[in-house]
Amino acid sequence: xxxxxxxxxxxxxxxxxxxxxxxxxxxxxxxxxxxxxxxxxxxxxxxxxxxxxxxxxxxxxxxxxxxxxxxxxxxxxxxxxxxxxxxxxxxxxxxxxxxxxxxxxxxxxxxxxxxxxxxxxxxxxxxxxxxxxxxxxxxxxxxxxxxxxxxxxxxxxxxxxxxxxxxxxxxxxxxxxxxxxxxxxxxxxxxxxxxxxxxxxxxxxxxxxxxxxxxxxxxxxxxxxxxxxxxxxxxxxxxxxxxxxxxxxxxxxxxxxxxxxxxxxxxxxxxxxxxxxxxxxxxxxxxxxxxxxxxxxxxxxxxxxxxxxxxxxxxxxxxxxxxxxxxxxxx
Numbered sequence: 001x002x003x004x005x006x007x008x009x010x011x012x013x014x015x016x017x018x019x020x021x022x023x024x025x026x027x028x029x030x031x032x033x034x035x036x037x038x039x040x041x042x043x044x045x046x047x048x049x050x051x052x053x054x055x056x057x058x059x060x061x062x063x064x065x066x067x068x069x070x071x072x073x074x075x076x077x078x079x080x081x082x083x084x085x086x087x088x089x090x091x092x093x094x095x096x097x098x099x100x101x102x103x104x105x106x107x108x109x110x111x112x113x114x115x116x117x118x119x120x121x122x123x124x125x126x127x128x129x130x131x132x133x134x135x136x137x138x139x140x141x142x143x144x145x146x147x148x149x150x151x152x153x154x155x156x157x158x159x160x161x162x163x164x165x166x167x168x169x170x171x172x173x174x175x176x177x178x179x180x181x182x183x184x185x186x187x188x189x190x191x192x193x194x195x196x197x198x199x200x201x202x203x204x205x206x207x208x209x210x211x212x213x214x215x216x217x218x219x220x221x222x223x224x225x226x227x228x229x230x231x232x233x234x235x236x237x238x239x240x241x242x243x244x245x246x247x248x249x250x251x252x253x254x255x256x257x258x259x260x261x262x263x264x265x266x267x268x269x270x271x272x273x274x275x276x277x278x279x280x281x282x283x284x285x286x287x288x289x290x291x292x293x294x295x296x297x298x299x300x301x302x303x304x305x306x307x308x309x310x311x312x313x314x315x316x317x318x319x320x321x322x323x324x325x326x327x328x329x330x331x
Contacts, residue, residue, distance in 0.1 A: 217279030
């Protein structure tokens with residue numbers, strides 16, 4: 001009865017659920033991670049079969065990270081989350097679905113890989129876009145998703161803000177004016193990173209796409225015929241990709257063991273190699289060395305040193321009436 005109820009909930013959210021395997025989990029993830037987990041899942045399934053003798057089915061759900069968190073709170077039966085924003089897992093912890101100490105459950109504060117906001121420009125870079133300053137110039141159209149619904153876009157907002165603080169000696173008013181000009185150059189705000197990619201790459205709107213560095217590599221490879229150019233700014237924001245077991249669901253479904261093994265695999269040498277091949281920065285030194293060409297040098301700052309941590313960011317920037325609301329002129 002319990003499995004039938006969970007299957008019905010999954011169908012209500014538009015998920016495709018194959019015949020139940022011996023083990024079956026749902027990974028709810030951020031919007032632009034489809035290709036990454038299409039590569040990871042079969043390798044993990046083979047490893048799990050060898051180690052346990054059991055088959056495993058891994059279903060995926062993708063969308064804007066904040067939107068995905070809300071869907072889980074509303075009943076989407078995730079076993080694990082692989083998000084791109086710490087605050088979205090905190091929301092699940094506050095809702096009692098994820099352990100309060102989830103950051104301590106896995107290494108590197110439960111972030112097996114990381115990235116940074118970077119740029120993708122059109123062939124030959126006709127607008128000469130090299131750094132954040134170029135994005136606020138008149139006549140430059142910038143594409144990135146809605147920071148109200150996308151963790152990807154929130155990192156873009158914070159990275160631009162951090163750059164402006166760095167350039168203006170910590171002047172908050174100047175930083176807010178800078179991001180206000182950046183938002184004004186965005187012709188359309190999509191809900192998630194994948195939709196923004198379609199807007200830029202397929203609808204051919206905009207001069208530059210801002211997204212995670214990992215996504216710029218994947219897009220450039222997928223649309224090789226269009227000659228897109230990856231651009232790494234001088235300064236960007238260390239972007240964690242936190243993971244967690246949705247213990248409130250996994251305990252009910254009896255999937256704690258396979259869920260933990262799945263997330264552990266992201267830290268294993270084989271998982272780290274797949275991540276690095278998909279342009280994600282990793283902690284494994286061998287994978288770092290093998291794929292060093294994927295990762296240009298960049299000055300990385302983090303949310304703690306620039307903004308005082310995620311709790312302060314949530315209160316000052318992302319709360320209703322916060323700084324984001326005051327500068328987001330194209331809502």
